[in-house]
Amino acid sequence: MAEGDGWEGGDSAVSTVDAMLVMNGDVVTMDTQRRILTEATIAVANGSIVAIGHADDLRARFPQADVLDATACMVIPGLINAHQHATVDPLVRSMIPDDISSTEAIFRWLMPLHEQADGDDDELAATLTAVDCLTRGVTTLLEPGTTAHPLRVAAGLSAVGIRARVGCWGWDAEGMPFAAPAAETIARQEETVKKLPRSALVTGWVTLVGHDLVSDELFTGASELATRLDTGLTWHMSPHGADAAAYLKRCGQRPIVHLDRLGVLGPRLVLGHAVHIDDDELEAIVRTGTAVASCPGAYLRLGQEYGRFGRHGELVRRGGRIALGCDSHNAGDVPDVLHAAYLLTALEHDRGDSGALRAGEALAIATIDGARAVGMSDQIGSIEVGKAADLVVLDTSGPGWVPRGEPTKHLVWGGASTSVRDVLVDGRVVVRDREVQNVDATELRQEAATRSAMLRSRARIEVPHIWPEVAIVSHRDRRAR
Numbered sequence: 001m002a003e004g005d006g007w008e009g010g011d012s013a014v015s016t017v018d019a020m021l022v023m024n025g026d027v028v029t030m031d032t033q034r035r036i037l038t039e040a041t042i043a044v045a046n047g048s049i050v051a052i053g054h055a056d057d058l059r060a061r062f063p064q065a066d067v068l069d070a071t072a073c074m075v076i077p078g079l080i081n082a083h084q085h086a087t088v089d090p091l092v093r094s095m096i097p098d099d100i101s102s103t104e105a106i107f108r109w110l111m112p113l114h115e116q117a118d119g120d121d122d123e124l125a126a127t128l129t130a131v132d133c134l135t136r137g138v139t140t141l142l143e144p145g146t147t148a149h150p151l152r153v154a155a156g157l158s159a160v161g162i163r164a165r166v167g168c169w170g171w172d173a174e175g176m177p178f179a180a181p182a183a184e185t186i187a188r189q190e191e192t193v194k195k196l197p198r199s200a201l202v203t204g205w206v207t208l209v210g211h212d213l214v215s216d217e218l219f220t221g222a223s224e225l226a227t228r229l230d231t232g233l234t235w236h237m238s239p240h241g242a243d244a245a246a247y248l249k250r251c252g253q254r255p256i257v258h259l260d261r262l263g264v265l266g267p268r269l270v271l272g273h274a275v276h277i278d279d280d281e282l283e284a285i286v287r288t289g290t291a292v293a294s295c296p297g298a299y300l301r302l303g304q305e306y307g308r309f310g311r312h313g314e315l316v317r318r319g320g321r322i323a324l325g326c327d328s329h330n331a332g333d334v335p336d337v338l339h340a341a342y343l344l345t346a347l348e349h350d351r352g353d354s355g356a357l358r359a360g361e362a363l364a365i366a367t368i369d370g371a372r373a374v375g376m377s378d379q380i381g382s383i384e385v386g387k388a389a390d391l392v393v394l395d396t397s398g399p400g401w402v403p404r405g406e407p408t409k410h411l412v413w414g415g416a417s418t419s420v421r422d423v424l425v426d427g428r429v430v431v432r433d434r435e436v437q438n439v440d441a442t443e444l445r446q447e448a449a450t451r452s453a454m455l456r457s458r459a460r461i462e463v464p465h466i467w468p469e470v471a472i473v474s475h476r477d478r479r480a481r
């Protein structure tokens, strides 16, 4: 804080037992001036940031508050993951071969598993996803439309304490599992949104699978539903060239031009991917204020040619709304938004263009701009008085921080997510000293191993062994045989 600045958030003494002081950290606020407040203390009460100032002043004002010492730490806003599948993949992470096409991965591997997954599997997968996200500083996730048991998914996410938006599986393509006619699919979406309380951390969105697996009737019905329920909506489009080919064949227009003509683009919509887009599609995205969730890890892992076709840096330059996503545990693999920021920035730098995306811009996409893209920037995305206390404390005492560099570069290029020590969501400490607080990690590990094996067995999926696994046996055991 510049010398002479007082503290923000009023000055009356507050007596509350539900208060916490995050003390003496260097706070990367992501406010409009992008201020970094050195050795600042953040006062949290009733889920919100109520003051930011000097430790002595805030201790006097909140005498009963718990203290989370953030000395020698950096404090950043909770990271936003705007495209994170939370079912099935977490139970088969790193098991799907990486030498097959994404179509084969989805239809030969994932769909048989989804068909066999029950509510217990979905809740467990969501729990694993939330743990994986929170321990990497991701405090908000948006599930992009592959939840057959959305209330169980919401239960799993809520129990760990992450903020999330969840919908019901949405497509009406013939012969697909979980598919239903447009009207029935819309009714399911409405039911999900209405059953999840609006005041909770995990609330409902309208979520379609998208691609060329959704009829025009379903796209328009879903869009109208989101407006009527005053919620957001999301679907996948054009991570690869196949969607454009399918739309050109079906209706003679590229997908996003077609969606524009249907009238379903707009600020409520988060399009997952939009990588293979032409000038007209780019223009439509910017003009309508449609948001895009960029998942660079998935594009690299699946060979989707972002370097040739992707234009997310250009979208940023043209005032587009962009968030980062990490897709799934077999496509991008790690729900690590700072790593996604690294990858997107690196891909844009690789063009050799002097106007490439900079680390500070990528950090904004990971936080405040990502919050804006998912329509939540009034609540989250920056550390400011009045916002929800979604905070990430990074321990910067380790060797990866010596000497500590310029914060935006160090956070994006420096592998910072490995330093996440404590995480607050809505004022509650959900990760402390690198341990998630609301689940038993040992039990979770055992349940994941058991349920993963059972699920693969039911789906008749066998994971190929690439290299031989050799059990080492002792001399005594060998003699006993």
Ligand SMILES: [Zn+2]
Pocket: 083, 085, 144, 236, 272, 327, 328
């Ligand atoms: Zn996806």
